[in-house]
Amino acid sequence: MRRTPALIVGGGPAGAAAAIALAGRGGSPLLLERSTGAHDVVCGGFMGWDALAALERLGIDVEALGAQRIDNLLLVAGERSALLALPRAAAGLSRQKLDAALLACAEDRGARVERGVTVRSIDAATRTALLADGREIAADALFLATGKYELRGAQRSASPGDDPPVGLRMRLEATPRLSRALQNRVELFLFDRGYAGMLLQEDGTVNFCLTAARSRLAAAGGSAERLVVELAAECPTLADRLGDMVGAGSWSSIARVPYGWRAETTTDGIFRLGDQVAVIASVVGDGIAIALESARMASEHYFERGAAAAAGYQRSFARHVDWPVRIAGWLRATVETPRGARVLMPVVDLLPALARSVIRATRVGGY
Numbered sequence: 001m002r003r004t005p006a007l008i009v010g011g012g013p014a015g016a017a018a019a020i021a022l023a024g025r026g027g028s029p030l031l032l033e034r035s036t037g038a039h040d041v042v043c044g045g046f047m048g049w050d051a052l053a054a055l056e057r058l059g060i061d062v063e064a065l066g067a068q069r070i071d072n073l074l075l076v077a078g079e080r081s082a083l084l085a086l087p088r089a090a091a092g093l094s095r096q097k098l099d100a101a102l103l104a105c106a107e108d109r110g111a112r113v114e115r116g117v118t119v120r121s122i123d124a125a126t127r128t129a130l131l132a133d134g135r136e137i138a139a140d141a142l143f144l145a146t147g148k149y150e151l152r153g154a155q156r157s158a159s160p161g162d163d164p165p166v167g168l169r170m171r172l173e174a175t176p177r178l179s180r181a182l183q184n185r186v187e188l189f190l191f192d193r194g195y196a197g198m199l200l201q202e203d204g205t206v207n208f209c210l211t212a213a214r215s216r217l218a219a220a221g222g223s224a225e226r227l228v229v230e231l232a233a234e235c236p237t238l239a240d241r242l243g244d245m246v247g248a249g250s251w252s253s254i255a256r257v258p259y260g261w262r263a264e265t266t267t268d269g270i271f272r273l274g275d276q277v278a279v280i281a282s283v284v285g286d287g288i289a290i291a292l293e294s295a296r297m298a299s300e301h302y303f304e305r306g307a308a309a310a311a312g313y314q315r316s317f318a319r320h321v322d323w324p325v326r327i328a329g330w331l332r333a334t335v336e337t338p339r340g341a342r343v344l345m346p347v348v349d350l351l352p353a354l355a356r357s358v359i360r361a362t363r364v365g366g367y
Protein backbone atom coordinates (compact mmCIF):
# COMPACT_ATOMS: atom_id res chain seq x y z
CA MET A 1 0.00 0.00 0.00
CA ARG A 2 1.20 3.50 -0.84
CA ARG A 3 2.12 5.67 2.21
CA THR A 4 2.49 9.43 2.60
CA PRO A 5 3.15 11.65 5.63
CA ALA A 6 0.37 14.15 4.86
CA LEU A 7 -2.61 13.35 2.64
CA ILE A 8 -5.04 16.12 1.67
CA VAL A 9 -8.41 15.11 0.25
CA GLY A 10 -10.00 17.89 -1.84
CA GLY A 11 -8.42 20.72 -3.83
CA GLY A 12 -10.73 23.67 -3.12
CA PRO A 13 -9.40 26.72 -1.23
CA ALA A 14 -8.96 24.77 2.03
CA GLY A 15 -7.09 21.79 0.59
CA ALA A 16 -4.96 23.86 -1.78
CA ALA A 17 -4.02 26.37 0.95
CA ALA A 18 -3.02 23.49 3.25
CA ALA A 19 -0.89 22.02 0.45
CA ILE A 20 0.86 25.39 -0.04
CA ALA A 21 1.51 25.80 3.69
CA LEU A 22 2.73 22.22 4.20
CA ALA A 23 4.90 22.14 1.07
CA GLY A 24 6.37 25.55 1.92
CA ARG A 25 7.80 24.04 5.11
CA GLY A 26 9.03 20.81 3.56
CA GLY A 27 6.00 18.70 4.53
CA SER A 28 5.76 17.00 1.06
CA PRO A 29 1.97 16.67 1.04
CA LEU A 30 -0.04 14.68 -1.49
CA LEU A 31 -3.33 16.30 -2.56
CA LEU A 32 -6.10 14.35 -4.29
CA GLU A 33 -8.78 16.25 -6.21
CA ARG A 34 -11.60 14.49 -8.01
CA SER A 35 -12.19 17.06 -10.76
CA THR A 36 -9.95 16.73 -13.77
CA GLY A 37 -9.52 20.45 -14.49
CA ALA A 38 -10.51 23.99 -13.53
CA HIS A 39 -14.22 24.17 -12.73
CA ASP A 40 -16.79 26.47 -11.14
CA VAL A 41 -18.58 25.58 -7.93
CA VAL A 42 -21.68 26.86 -6.13
CA CYS A 43 -20.17 29.97 -4.55
CA GLY A 44 -20.87 33.69 -4.79
CA GLY A 45 -17.21 34.48 -5.56
CA PHE A 46 -17.10 37.29 -2.98
CA MET A 47 -13.82 37.58 -1.12
CA GLY A 48 -13.68 39.78 1.95
CA TRP A 49 -10.56 41.61 3.11
CA ASP A 50 -9.67 38.74 5.45
CA ALA A 51 -9.66 36.27 2.54
CA LEU A 52 -7.64 38.72 0.45
CA ALA A 53 -5.03 39.12 3.20
CA ALA A 54 -4.77 35.33 3.58
CA LEU A 55 -4.31 34.93 -0.18
CA GLU A 56 -1.59 37.56 -0.20
CA ARG A 57 0.24 35.68 2.57
CA LEU A 58 0.08 32.56 0.40
CA GLY A 59 1.60 34.47 -2.52
CA ILE A 60 -1.57 34.72 -4.63
CA ASP A 61 -1.91 38.02 -6.46
CA VAL A 62 -5.66 38.39 -6.98
CA GLU A 63 -5.26 41.62 -8.94
CA ALA A 64 -3.08 39.79 -11.45
CA LEU A 65 -5.87 37.19 -11.72
CA GLY A 66 -8.24 40.00 -12.72
CA ALA A 67 -10.29 40.16 -9.49
CA GLN A 68 -12.86 42.98 -9.54
CA ARG A 69 -12.54 45.41 -6.66
CA ILE A 70 -15.61 45.79 -4.45
CA ASP A 71 -16.05 48.73 -2.06
CA ASN A 72 -19.82 48.82 -1.70
CA LEU A 73 -22.75 46.60 -0.86
CA LEU A 74 -26.22 47.25 -2.28
CA LEU A 75 -28.88 45.58 -0.14
CA VAL A 76 -32.29 45.21 -1.74
CA ALA A 77 -35.49 43.90 -0.16
CA GLY A 78 -38.65 44.21 -2.26
CA GLU A 79 -38.88 47.84 -3.34
CA ARG A 80 -36.45 49.14 -0.73
CA SER A 81 -32.69 49.40 -1.10
CA ALA A 82 -29.70 50.68 0.88
CA LEU A 83 -26.15 51.28 -0.30
CA LEU A 84 -23.39 50.69 2.26
CA ALA A 85 -19.65 51.34 1.97
CA LEU A 86 -17.88 48.17 3.14
CA PRO A 87 -15.41 48.49 6.04
CA ARG A 88 -12.52 47.58 3.71
CA ALA A 89 -11.99 46.68 0.05
CA ALA A 90 -13.24 43.24 -1.03
CA ALA A 91 -13.10 41.51 -4.43
CA GLY A 92 -15.05 39.34 -6.87
CA LEU A 93 -13.32 36.42 -8.57
CA SER A 94 -14.62 33.18 -10.03
CA ARG A 95 -13.82 30.03 -8.10
CA GLN A 96 -12.62 28.48 -11.33
CA LYS A 97 -9.83 31.08 -11.46
CA LEU A 98 -9.11 31.13 -7.72
CA ASP A 99 -8.96 27.36 -7.23
CA ALA A 100 -6.75 26.88 -10.31
CA ALA A 101 -4.32 29.57 -9.06
CA LEU A 102 -4.15 28.01 -5.59
CA LEU A 103 -3.48 24.52 -6.94
CA ALA A 104 -0.82 25.81 -9.34
CA CYS A 105 0.86 27.60 -6.41
CA ALA A 106 0.77 24.38 -4.33
CA GLU A 107 2.51 22.49 -7.13
CA ASP A 108 5.10 25.26 -7.52
CA ARG A 109 5.93 24.95 -3.82
CA GLY A 110 6.49 21.22 -4.21
CA ALA A 111 3.16 19.61 -3.28
CA ARG A 112 2.11 16.59 -5.34
CA VAL A 113 -1.33 17.30 -6.82
CA GLU A 114 -3.19 14.42 -8.44
CA ARG A 115 -6.35 15.42 -10.31
CA GLY A 116 -9.16 13.17 -11.46
CA VAL A 117 -8.69 11.06 -8.33
CA THR A 118 -11.79 10.46 -6.20
CA VAL A 119 -11.53 9.22 -2.64
CA ARG A 120 -14.45 6.87 -2.08
CA SER A 121 -14.10 6.48 1.69
CA ILE A 122 -11.62 6.73 4.51
CA ASP A 123 -10.84 4.49 7.44
CA ALA A 124 -10.42 7.09 10.18
CA ALA A 125 -8.83 4.67 12.63
CA THR A 126 -5.95 3.77 10.29
CA ARG A 127 -6.00 7.06 8.32
CA THR A 128 -6.30 5.17 5.08
CA ALA A 129 -8.05 6.50 1.99
CA LEU A 130 -9.78 4.09 -0.36
CA LEU A 131 -9.83 5.49 -3.89
CA ALA A 132 -12.57 4.98 -6.46
CA ASP A 133 -10.17 2.91 -8.58
CA GLY A 134 -9.61 0.50 -5.67
CA ARG A 135 -6.15 1.72 -4.63
CA GLU A 136 -5.44 2.56 -0.98
CA ILE A 137 -3.22 5.29 0.45
CA ALA A 138 -2.24 5.38 4.14
CA ALA A 139 -1.15 8.61 5.80
CA ASP A 140 0.32 9.80 9.10
CA ALA A 141 -1.97 12.82 8.97
CA LEU A 142 -5.13 13.20 6.93
CA PHE A 143 -6.43 16.66 5.98
CA LEU A 144 -10.13 16.48 5.08
CA ALA A 145 -11.02 19.27 2.65
CA THR A 146 -13.91 17.82 0.64
CA GLY A 147 -15.93 20.96 1.35
CA LYS A 148 -19.64 20.61 0.78
CA TYR A 149 -19.34 16.90 0.07
CA GLU A 150 -19.47 14.14 2.68
CA LEU A 151 -16.83 11.45 2.66
CA ARG A 152 -17.86 7.96 3.72
CA GLY A 153 -16.12 7.08 6.99
CA ALA A 154 -15.83 10.74 8.03
CA GLN A 155 -19.30 12.23 7.57
CA ARG A 156 -20.01 15.49 9.37
CA SER A 157 -22.47 15.29 12.26
CA ALA A 158 -24.23 18.27 10.70
CA SER A 159 -27.97 18.70 10.38
CA PRO A 160 -29.17 21.29 7.86
CA GLY A 161 -32.48 21.69 9.75
CA ASP A 162 -36.11 20.93 8.88
CA ASP A 163 -36.26 23.20 5.84
CA PRO A 164 -32.70 22.84 4.48
CA PRO A 165 -31.21 25.43 2.15
CA VAL A 166 -30.40 24.72 -1.46
CA GLY A 167 -27.55 26.67 -3.09
CA LEU A 168 -27.79 27.60 -6.80
CA ARG A 169 -25.34 29.37 -9.06
CA MET A 170 -25.07 30.48 -12.67
CA ARG A 171 -22.54 32.45 -14.73
CA LEU A 172 -24.16 34.97 -17.09
CA GLU A 173 -23.03 37.54 -19.62
CA ALA A 174 -23.78 41.15 -18.68
CA THR A 175 -24.82 43.96 -21.02
CA PRO A 176 -22.60 47.08 -20.85
CA ARG A 177 -25.35 48.79 -18.80
CA LEU A 178 -25.33 46.02 -16.18
CA SER A 179 -21.52 45.95 -16.10
CA ARG A 180 -21.55 49.66 -15.30
CA ALA A 181 -24.20 49.19 -12.60
CA LEU A 182 -22.19 46.41 -10.91
CA GLN A 183 -18.84 48.26 -10.97
CA ASN A 184 -17.23 48.22 -7.54
CA ARG A 185 -20.15 46.61 -5.73
CA VAL A 186 -21.80 43.40 -4.67
CA GLU A 187 -25.60 43.29 -4.67
CA LEU A 188 -27.68 41.20 -2.30
CA PHE A 189 -31.41 40.66 -2.84
CA LEU A 190 -33.23 39.51 0.28
CA PHE A 191 -36.38 37.47 0.00
CA ASP A 192 -38.57 35.24 2.14
CA ARG A 193 -36.45 32.15 3.03
CA GLY A 194 -33.36 33.07 1.04
CA TYR A 195 -31.22 35.63 -0.71
CA ALA A 196 -29.60 36.11 -4.11
CA GLY A 197 -26.29 37.81 -4.80
CA MET A 198 -24.53 39.10 -7.88
CA LEU A 199 -21.11 40.50 -8.67
CA LEU A 200 -18.76 40.91 -11.60
CA GLN A 201 -16.01 38.34 -12.13
CA GLU A 202 -12.54 38.70 -13.67
CA ASP A 203 -13.79 38.11 -17.23
CA GLY A 204 -16.68 40.58 -16.98
CA THR A 205 -19.32 37.88 -16.57
CA VAL A 206 -21.76 37.97 -13.66
CA ASN A 207 -21.77 35.42 -10.87
CA PHE A 208 -25.46 35.02 -9.92
CA CYS A 209 -25.82 32.88 -6.81
CA LEU A 210 -28.67 32.25 -4.44
CA THR A 211 -29.82 30.11 -1.57
CA ALA A 212 -33.44 29.26 -0.92
CA ALA A 213 -35.08 27.04 1.65
CA ARG A 214 -36.29 23.77 0.15
CA SER A 215 -39.91 24.81 0.83
CA ARG A 216 -39.43 28.04 -1.17
CA LEU A 217 -37.97 26.17 -4.12
CA ALA A 218 -40.74 23.55 -3.84
CA ALA A 219 -43.34 26.36 -3.96
CA ALA A 220 -41.84 27.30 -7.34
CA GLY A 221 -42.41 23.73 -8.52
CA GLY A 222 -38.80 22.80 -7.78
CA SER A 223 -37.68 24.92 -10.75
CA ALA A 224 -34.82 27.40 -10.28
CA GLU A 225 -35.99 29.36 -13.35
CA ARG A 226 -39.51 29.71 -11.96
CA LEU A 227 -38.18 30.76 -8.58
CA VAL A 228 -36.10 33.51 -10.21
CA VAL A 229 -39.16 34.74 -12.17
CA GLU A 230 -41.12 34.90 -8.88
CA LEU A 231 -38.29 36.77 -7.15
CA ALA A 232 -38.06 39.27 -10.01
CA ALA A 233 -41.81 39.90 -9.71
CA GLU A 234 -41.31 40.77 -6.01
CA CYS A 235 -38.30 43.04 -6.59
CA PRO A 236 -38.08 45.65 -9.39
CA THR A 237 -34.27 46.09 -9.04
CA LEU A 238 -33.72 42.35 -9.45
CA ALA A 239 -36.07 42.34 -12.47
CA ASP A 240 -34.06 45.21 -13.95
CA ARG A 241 -30.74 43.39 -13.39
CA LEU A 242 -32.00 40.10 -14.79
CA GLY A 243 -33.34 41.90 -17.84
CA ASP A 244 -29.76 42.92 -18.55
CA MET A 245 -28.26 39.47 -18.40
CA VAL A 246 -27.59 37.74 -21.65
CA GLY A 247 -27.69 34.04 -22.48
CA ALA A 248 -28.93 31.14 -20.44
CA GLY A 249 -26.16 29.45 -18.50
CA SER A 250 -26.80 26.23 -16.63
CA TRP A 251 -27.41 26.04 -12.91
CA SER A 252 -25.01 24.34 -10.52
CA SER A 253 -26.64 23.32 -7.27
CA ILE A 254 -25.91 21.98 -3.84
CA ALA A 255 -28.55 20.67 -1.45
CA ARG A 256 -28.80 20.51 2.35
CA VAL A 257 -26.13 23.11 3.23
CA PRO A 258 -25.64 22.82 7.02
CA TYR A 259 -25.17 26.52 7.81
CA GLY A 260 -23.93 27.12 11.33
CA TRP A 261 -22.29 23.73 11.80
CA ARG A 262 -18.80 23.43 13.27
CA ALA A 263 -16.69 20.44 14.22
CA GLU A 264 -15.54 20.45 17.81
CA THR A 265 -13.91 17.04 17.99
CA THR A 266 -11.98 14.80 15.65
CA THR A 267 -10.28 11.43 15.40
CA ASP A 268 -6.51 11.22 16.04
CA GLY A 269 -4.50 12.47 13.08
CA ILE A 270 -7.48 13.87 11.18
CA PHE A 271 -7.54 17.62 10.52
CA ARG A 272 -10.85 18.96 9.19
CA LEU A 273 -10.56 22.06 7.01
CA GLY A 274 -12.89 24.55 5.30
CA ASP A 275 -16.54 23.49 5.08
CA GLN A 276 -15.51 20.24 6.75
CA VAL A 277 -14.77 22.20 9.94
CA ALA A 278 -17.28 25.08 9.88
CA VAL A 279 -20.07 26.23 7.56
CA ILE A 280 -20.75 29.93 7.96
CA ALA A 281 -23.99 31.37 6.52
CA SER A 282 -23.04 32.26 2.95
CA VAL A 283 -24.89 35.60 3.03
CA VAL A 284 -21.85 37.11 4.81
CA GLY A 285 -19.41 35.71 2.19
CA ASP A 286 -16.70 34.44 4.53
CA GLY A 287 -16.49 30.72 3.68
CA ILE A 288 -13.34 31.14 1.60
CA ALA A 289 -11.67 33.01 4.46
CA ILE A 290 -12.60 30.16 6.84
CA ALA A 291 -11.13 27.65 4.38
CA LEU A 292 -7.84 29.58 4.18
CA GLU A 293 -7.65 30.29 7.91
CA SER A 294 -8.34 26.66 8.84
CA ALA A 295 -5.54 25.54 6.50
CA ARG A 296 -3.14 28.01 8.12
CA MET A 297 -4.00 26.99 11.67
CA ALA A 298 -4.02 23.25 10.93
CA SER A 299 -0.61 23.36 9.23
CA GLU A 300 0.86 25.33 12.15
CA HIS A 301 -0.46 22.78 14.64
CA TYR A 302 0.82 19.95 12.45
CA PHE A 303 4.33 21.41 12.30
CA GLU A 304 4.42 21.89 16.06
CA ARG A 305 3.22 18.45 17.17
CA GLY A 306 2.67 16.30 14.08
CA ALA A 307 -0.46 14.21 13.57
CA ALA A 308 -1.13 14.22 17.33
CA ALA A 309 -2.00 17.93 17.12
CA ALA A 310 -5.32 17.29 15.32
CA ALA A 311 -7.58 17.35 18.40
CA GLY A 312 -5.95 20.54 19.75
CA TYR A 313 -6.29 22.24 16.37
CA GLN A 314 -9.93 21.26 16.10
CA ARG A 315 -10.76 22.71 19.54
CA SER A 316 -8.83 25.95 18.88
CA PHE A 317 -10.45 26.43 15.50
CA ALA A 318 -13.96 25.79 16.87
CA ARG A 319 -13.34 28.56 19.44
CA HIS A 320 -11.81 30.85 16.82
CA VAL A 321 -14.85 30.71 14.52
CA ASP A 322 -17.52 30.49 17.20
CA TRP A 323 -18.66 34.14 17.26
CA PRO A 324 -18.41 34.90 13.53
CA VAL A 325 -20.45 31.77 12.73
CA ARG A 326 -23.05 32.61 15.41
CA ILE A 327 -23.40 36.22 14.29
CA ALA A 328 -23.64 35.17 10.65
CA GLY A 329 -26.38 32.67 11.65
CA TRP A 330 -28.29 35.40 13.44
CA LEU A 331 -27.96 37.71 10.42
CA ARG A 332 -29.17 34.97 8.09
CA ALA A 333 -32.20 34.29 10.31
CA THR A 334 -32.98 38.04 10.25
CA VAL A 335 -32.55 38.80 6.55
CA GLU A 336 -34.34 35.71 5.31
CA THR A 337 -37.69 36.73 6.83
CA PRO A 338 -39.75 39.60 5.36
CA ARG A 339 -40.13 41.18 8.83
CA GLY A 340 -36.39 40.93 9.59
CA ALA A 341 -35.48 42.47 6.23
CA ARG A 342 -38.01 45.30 6.82
CA VAL A 343 -36.32 46.12 10.15
CA LEU A 344 -32.80 45.78 8.77
CA MET A 345 -33.08 48.09 5.75
CA PRO A 346 -33.61 51.37 7.68
CA VAL A 347 -30.85 50.35 10.12
CA VAL A 348 -28.38 50.00 7.23
CA ASP A 349 -29.59 53.31 5.79
CA LEU A 350 -29.56 55.34 8.99
CA LEU A 351 -26.82 53.66 11.04
CA PRO A 352 -24.15 52.62 8.52
CA ALA A 353 -21.39 52.54 11.18
CA LEU A 354 -23.40 49.99 13.16
CA ALA A 355 -24.01 47.91 10.03
CA ARG A 356 -20.26 47.93 9.27
CA SER A 357 -19.47 46.81 12.84
CA VAL A 358 -21.81 43.84 12.43
CA ILE A 359 -20.17 42.93 9.11
CA ARG A 360 -16.71 43.16 10.74
CA ALA A 361 -17.85 40.81 13.49
CA THR A 362 -18.58 38.11 10.90
CA ARG A 363 -14.97 38.03 9.60
CA VAL A 364 -12.99 35.02 10.72
CA GLY A 365 -9.54 36.06 9.60
CA GLY A 366 -9.42 39.58 11.09
CA TYR A 367 -11.49 42.75 10.92
Ligand SMILES: Cc1cc2nc3c(=O)[nH]c(=O)nc-3n(C[C@H](O)[C@H](O)[C@H](O)COP(=O)(O)OP(=O)(O)OC[C@H]3O[C@@H](n4cnc5c(N)ncnc54)[C@H](O)[C@@H]3O)c2cc1C
Nearest residue numbers: 010012013014034044045046119147148167274275287288
Ligand atom coordinates in the same frame (compact mmCIF):
# COMPACT_ATOMS: atom_id res chain seq x y z
C1 LIG B 1 -24.79 29.42 -2.22
C2 LIG B 1 -23.42 29.64 -1.61
C3 LIG B 1 -22.75 30.84 -1.85
C4 LIG B 1 -21.49 31.06 -1.30
N1 LIG B 1 -20.87 32.25 -1.54
C5 LIG B 1 -19.67 32.51 -0.96
C6 LIG B 1 -19.00 33.74 -1.21
O1 LIG B 1 -19.45 34.58 -1.99
N2 LIG B 1 -17.81 33.97 -0.57
C7 LIG B 1 -17.27 33.05 0.29
O2 LIG B 1 -16.21 33.33 0.88
N3 LIG B 1 -17.88 31.86 0.51
C8 LIG B 1 -19.05 31.57 -0.09
N4 LIG B 1 -19.65 30.36 0.10
C9 LIG B 1 -18.97 29.34 0.91
C10 LIG B 1 -17.80 28.73 0.14
O3 LIG B 1 -18.24 28.28 -1.13
C11 LIG B 1 -17.20 27.56 0.92
O4 LIG B 1 -17.10 27.89 2.28
C12 LIG B 1 -15.84 27.19 0.38
O5 LIG B 1 -15.97 26.74 -0.94
C13 LIG B 1 -15.20 26.09 1.21
O6 LIG B 1 -13.99 25.70 0.62
P1 LIG B 1 -13.48 24.19 0.78
O7 LIG B 1 -12.14 24.13 0.17
O8 LIG B 1 -13.68 23.76 2.19
O9 LIG B 1 -14.52 23.30 -0.07
P2 LIG B 1 -14.93 23.29 -1.60
O10 LIG B 1 -14.76 24.62 -2.19
O11 LIG B 1 -16.29 22.67 -1.64
O12 LIG B 1 -13.87 22.32 -2.28
C14 LIG B 1 -13.87 20.95 -2.01
C15 LIG B 1 -13.05 20.24 -3.09
O13 LIG B 1 -12.95 18.87 -2.76
C16 LIG B 1 -13.17 18.08 -3.93
N5 LIG B 1 -13.72 16.80 -3.48
C17 LIG B 1 -14.91 16.59 -2.88
N6 LIG B 1 -15.06 15.29 -2.58
C18 LIG B 1 -13.93 14.66 -3.00
C19 LIG B 1 -13.50 13.31 -2.98
N7 LIG B 1 -14.27 12.34 -2.45
N8 LIG B 1 -12.28 12.99 -3.50
C20 LIG B 1 -11.48 13.98 -4.04
N9 LIG B 1 -11.85 15.28 -4.09
C21 LIG B 1 -13.07 15.63 -3.57
C22 LIG B 1 -14.17 18.91 -4.75
O14 LIG B 1 -14.11 18.58 -6.11
C23 LIG B 1 -13.71 20.34 -4.46
O15 LIG B 1 -12.75 20.78 -5.41
C24 LIG B 1 -20.90 30.08 -0.47
C25 LIG B 1 -21.56 28.87 -0.23
C26 LIG B 1 -22.81 28.65 -0.80
C27 LIG B 1 -23.50 27.35 -0.54
